[in-house]
Amino acid sequence: MKLNRRRFIGTASAATLAAPTVWGAGHGMPKVVVIGGGAGGATAARYLAKDSDGAIDVSLVEPSRSYYTCFFSNLYIGGFREIGSIAHSYGTLAADYGVNVVHDWAVGIDRDAKTVTLAGGAVLPYDRLILSPGIDFVDGAVPGWDISAQNKMPHAYKAGSQTELLKAQIEAMPEGGTFAMIAPPNPYRCPPGPYERVSMVAHLLKQINPTAKIIVADPKEKFSKQALFQEGWGKHYDGMIDWIGPDFGGGTVEVNPDEMTVSIDGEVTNVDVCNVIPAMKAGRICEIAGITDGNWAPVSGHTMQSRMDENIHVLGDATNQGDMPKSGFSANSQAKVAAMAVRGALTGAKVFPAKFTNTCWSLIDTDDGVKVGASYQATDEKIAKVDGFISQTGEDAALRKATFEESVGWYAGITADMFG
Amino acid sequence: MGGFAKLCFAALALGLSGAVAAVERIGDAESGAELWTQCKGCHQIGPDATNRIGPHLNGIFGRQAAAIDGFSYSKSMQRAGNDGLTWTLQTLDAYIHNPKALVSGTRMSFRGLKDDQQRADLLAFLRDFSDNPANIPEAAPTAIRDLPDLSDEILAIRGDPDYGEYLSSECTTCHQRDGSDQGIPSITLWPEEDFVLAMHAYKEKLRPHPVMQMMAGRLSNDEIAALAAYFGALSDEE
Numbered sequence A: 001m002k003l004n005r006r007r008f009i010g011t012a013s014a015a016t017l018a019a020p021t022v023w024g025a026g027h028g029m030p031k032v033v034v035i036g037g038g039a040g041g042a043t044a045a046r047y048l049a050k051d052s053d054g055a056i057d058v059s060l061v062e063p064s065r066s067y068y069t070c071f072f073s074n075l076y077i078g079g080f081r082e083i084g085s086i087a088h089s090y091g092t093l094a095a096d097y098g099v100n101v102v103h104d105w106a107v108g109i110d111r112d113a114k115t116v117t118l119a120g121g122a123v124l125p126y127d128r129l130i131l132s133p134g135i136d137f138v139d140g141a142v143p144g145w146d147i148s149a150q151n152k153m154p155h156a157y158k159a160g161s162q163t164e165l166l167k168a169q170i171e172a173m174p175e176g177g178t179f180a181m182i183a184p185p186n187p188y189r190c191p192p193g194p195y196e197r198v199s200m201v202a203h204l205l206k207q208i209n210p211t212a213k214i215i216v217a218d219p220k221e222k223f224s225k226q227a228l229f230q231e232g233w234g235k236h237y238d239g240m241i242d243w244i245g246p247d248f249g250g251g252t253v254e255v256n257p258d259e260m261t262v263s264i265d266g267e268v269t270n271v272d273v274c275n276v277i278p279a280m281k282a283g284r285i286c287e288i289a290g291i292t293d294g295n296w297a298p299v300s301g302h303t304m305q306s307r308m309d310e311n312i313h314v315l316g317d318a319t320n321q322g323d324m325p326k327s328g329f330s331a332n333s334q335a336k337v338a339a340m341a342v343r344g345a346l347t348g349a350k351v352f353p354a355k356f357t358n359t360c361w362s363l364i365d366t367d368d369g370v371k372v373g374a375s376y377q378a379t380d381e382k383i384a385k386v387d388g389f390i391s392q393t394g395e396d397a398a399l400r401k402a403t404f405e406e407s408v409g410w411y412a413g414i415t416a417d418m419f420g
Numbered sequence B: 001m002g003g004f005a006k007l008c009f010a011a012l013a014l015g016l017s018g019a020v021a022a023v024e025r026i027g028d029a030e031s032g033a034e035l036w037t038q039c040k041g042c043h044q045i046g047p048d049a050t051n052r053i054g055p056h057l058n059g060i061f062g063r064q065a066a067a068i069d070g071f072s073y074s075k076s077m078q079r080a081g082n083d084g085l086t087w088t089l090q091t092l093d094a095y096i097h098n099p100k101a102l103v104s105g106t107r108m109s110f111r112g113l114k115d116d117q118q119r120a121d122l123l124a125f126l127r128d129f130s131d132n133p134a135n136i137p138e139a140a141p142t143a144i145r146d147l148p149d150l151s152d153e154i155l156a157i158r159g160d161p162d163y164g165e166y167l168s169s170e171c172t173t174c175h176q177r178d179g180s181d182q183g184i185p186s187i188t189l190w191p192e193e194d195f196v197l198a199m200h201a202y203k204e205k206l207r208p209h210p211v212m213q214m215m216a217g218r219l220s221n222d223e224i225a226a227l228a229a230y231f232g233a234l235s236d237e238e
């Protein structure tokens, strides 16, 4: 097989290609700083450290000591997982791979000096910076809600205490009460996520509070795996879920966290639990770094390099890359491409053409799993979809069960791939 | 491409539409009956056939894999059945050709019948015991596939191990490197040839499963070889 690096590097500049020669004596070991220890960042740190065999000094900046995966957090709400089973620590990355894990927030990036400043005051120099900070919410996206209301009306779109709070609120609902979800506009983290959540909330309520109601106010005409979810809701939770699309005012919403009311198209409803999932944007540190265009950070699919700064690679939810959905699977897939490109630039390691894949599984009810997935390749313009598949309506129970079991296998696989 | 597949194309080209006319083209059922001695130690077929070491094979054409109630199939065969593996001319041919290439963990210990004509004859014989032979030769030409004859040439490709390692990172999101297999099978430490055959069976869409068909579909022969070499040699420590 003939591999032409120049071709695969694509948009990288000549300076990047020449980079390996820069690292002579005097400069010391090349340094990579990774900000964010989630699906993208943890994977990138692990692959860089593992594959460079100590030739790159890798630091991972992440405030939390335990990372709670958003993936499978809905299954915790449904009662299919314990909260502890979705928590992961950075111990192995530090001990077995030699990653320098720093538990702090990154608060400043100086792109000229190539340094990262941490909340605790430390300054970390880098040769390459990898940003995978996930998402933040767009201010004012849902009138009446801001982040200070997150304990009354949780988003549970960053997993951990928010997820536990939301579940506790659902369990405390009065008999026959109302659960409302304000669904987000595109693009957002995990396209099927809100609808898997609705399924899991329904599953829980069916057991503990079967006369309770679920309303979903949605600004989108249609949503991911819609036919599969609606078939499943009809089959398992008939009459419980009321999905209100934009034609019926689902996009014209206001909430009042103190009164616990939701107004949909002017009609005010009292609710017992309100899960507000606002519009999203790249994690704030991307804005601070000045690498965003609109809400997201544009990147080249060949290397995941920022279009604004070739010394910075951005991964996962924070990016604007093209056709891939914002998922843990995607972030993990992108991280491997970025790690390869960074090793190529800093140590002269071989670089191969970027390939990406994604599969998102969702659980609708016990042993009723569905999936959607695709493969992608990098073009100069974007990450472009090549081929894909989706579960079909009307599939038999054995296949749905196998699909769910597969997702359990995937969870074990991807978390091992992230954390070692 | 196997012998009967060519014959099927021929049948279509001749415009033979009646199932009977086409079926005769599969092969010679009489010599198939002689070859049946290789199967009958484990399988029965015909009136009164019951399950023995293997399930009875009446009505096998058009039947889903692992569909006989009361027969205890291997986990692998059950998974293939759940995924939608149905016994057609193509899939039966591939299974009899090399059982493990189609269903890795099959309990059928039969080394495979390598001769294209013999398989065609045997399938013609089996066909006589299927009343409702779904999609036999009239199947659309695009549906006619055979395990690619993985010649020594393809099997001899030696992949670039670095490339194998990079490509493998796409697999380890689902398949764990340490070989654990909850929900998703283990693919480490397989004999390289079995691995290559399995991947080609997905690529040719003989093995069902949309994720793996997609994954394998975009890999070249060299890439599959590189992956086979890499996963074949993977040990616990990295």
Ligand SMILES: Cc1cc2nc3c(=O)[nH]c(=O)nc-3n(C[C@H](O)[C@H](O)[C@H](O)COP(=O)(O)OP(=O)(O)OC[C@H]3O[C@@H](n4cnc5c(N)ncnc54)[C@H](O)[C@@H]3O)c2cc1C
Pocket: A035, A036, A037, A038, A039, A040, A041, A061, A062, A063, A064, A067, A069, A070, A071, A072, A073, A074, A104, A105, A106, A107, A132, A133, A134, A135, A156, A157, A158, A189, A190, A193, A194, A197, A283, A284, A285, A315, A316, A317, A318, A326, A327, A328, A329, A330, A331, A359, A360, A361
């Ligand atoms: C309910 C739900 C269900 C989901 N289900 C699935 C699923 O089934 N499959 C799937 O593939 N995906 C799923 N996802 C999506 C998935 O969780 C995200 O797409 C994925 O986590 C994105 O990875 P990331 O690296 O971009 O961000 P994250 O995983 O969110 O990681 C970002 C990290 O950066 C840290 N960070 C942020 N800012 C800073 C800073 N300034 N300094 C230091 N650290 C910082 C944060 O603490 C965080 O740990 C789901 C999401 C949700 C909400």
